[in-house]
Amino acid sequence: MTSSVSGVGSSHIPQPQRHPYASGWTIFAGVMLITGGLMAIFEGISVIAKDDLVVVTRNYVYSMNTAGWGWIHLIIGVLVVVAGIAVFSGALWARIFGVAIAGLGMIANFLWLPYYPAWAIVLIAIDALVIWGLCHGGLKQAGE
Structure with missing residues (x-):
């Protein structure tokens, strides 16, 4: 008769699988990305549909x-x-993509400042929070 005191032998206890998922700050960043993206979509549609919606100033470099x-x-x-x-999804590539796209959104909204300053400042602030959340938040494992 063999004894399996140390776990070696025929009896194997399966360990629970660990799957990464998004943590608190990453979820916050995802929600803010979706919110800021929807705001940018509505902004784009409104400007395309009605060109005279925004005031165009002539004293800017661009x-x-x-x-x-x-x-x-x-x-x-x-x-x-x-x-x-x-x-x-909690994937690293998604966080990197989110940071890159939020940075691109910040640049676009900075260039949009002469046309609609209040809206641009709000979207720049959202993008800054998203970048901070994606860089600060990490992955948690199931059961932690």
Whole structure:
């Protein structure tokens, strides 16, 4: 007769599988990415649909057709929503993609400041919180 005191032998106790999932700050960043992306989509649609919605000032170094800005915000908004959904998987590539897209959104909204300053500042703040949340938050293992 053999005894399996130390776990060696024929009896094997299966360990629970550990799956990574998004933690608190990562979930926050994902929700904020989706919220900011939807805001950018609505912003883009409104500017494309009605070109005279925003006031165009002439004293800035850069200028662009507002319909062109609308398309840029619409495309970036869709990418931001996709990044927000991907972040919920907890995958590292999704967090990196989220940081990159949020940074791109910050740049686009900085350039959008002359056209709609209040909206741009709100979206810049959301993108800054998203970048902080994605860089600060990590993965938790099931059961922790």
